[in-house]
Amino acid sequence: MMRILFLMLITMATVLQADVESNEPVDFSLSGIHGGEVRLGQYRGGWVVLNYWATWCVPCRKEIPELSELNEARDDITVLGLTYEDVDTATLDRFLQDFEVKYPLLLVDVYAPPEPFGSPAVLPTSFIIDPQGFVVKTFVGPVSREGIEAFINKLID
Numbered sequence: 109m110m111r112i113l114f115l116m117l118i119t120m121a122t123v124l125q126a127d128v129e130s131n132e133p134v135d136f137s138l139s140g141i142h143g144g145e146v147r148l149g150q151y152r153g154g155w156v157v158l159n160y161w162a163t164w165c166v167p168c169r170k171e172i173p174e175l176s177e178l179n180e181a182r183d184d185i186t187v188l189g190l191t192y193e194d195v196d197t198a199t200l201d202r203f204l205q206d207f208e209v210k211y212p213l214l215l216v217d218v219y220a221p222p223e224p225f226g227s228p229a230v231l232p233t234s235f236i237i238d239p240q241g242f243v244v245k246t247f248v249g250p251v252s253r254e255g256i257e258a259f260i261n262k263l264i265d
Contacts, residue, residue: 133241136222138214141191141200146214148188149241155185155260156237159251160216160228162193163203167250168232174253176210185260187211192231194218236260 135149148156159175161168179187191200191213200213221227225235229248236245236259245259 134224134237134243135241138190138216138222141197141213141215146188146212148237151186151188151237152241153239154183155239157185157187157256158190158225158235158237159187160190160192160225160231160233162191162231163195163199164193165231169207171232171250171252172207172209176208178253178256179211182257185256189213190216190222192216192218192221192228238263 133149133152135147137145137147140146148158157175157178159168159171161171163169175187175189178185189209189211216222218227224243232250234247234251234256235243236247236256238244244263247255
């Protein structure tokens with residue numbers, strides 16, 4: 109019964125979450141969890157996976173190892189974790205003691221998320237940004253390294 113409910117929620121979320129479209133390359137700046145500014149545009153020339161997540165989100169936690177592996181294994185792909193919750197640095201640091209995240213984590217103001225992405229309908233939600241800075245795919249719900257690589261490899265070939 110829980111499995112059916114979960115599938116219904118994912119299906120509904122997919123309907124609610126439209127793919128992001130833009131006539132121009134996407135760019136924004138966010139603060140890293142320990143300060144410093146990260147600009148999406150600095151990653152032009154490579155693929156970027158923007159992953160909306162939160163510490164309390166169980167599927168998000170399950171994605172972390174695969175996203176970390178992807179970020180470390182591929183020089184042409186960068187994963188950026190968009191922390192979508194109102195949380196302090198100490199709480200994030202405690203979380204990171206248990207979950208080894210090997211990609212940059214950025215803080216999203218939940219009241220003013222970056223455009224054109226806005227607030228995700230579901231966590232996790234991941235956006236694939238091509239080397240020119242355009243959104244080419246939205247994954248609503250959990251995603252695997254294999255799924256991301258298969259999508260990107262198909263576009264490269």
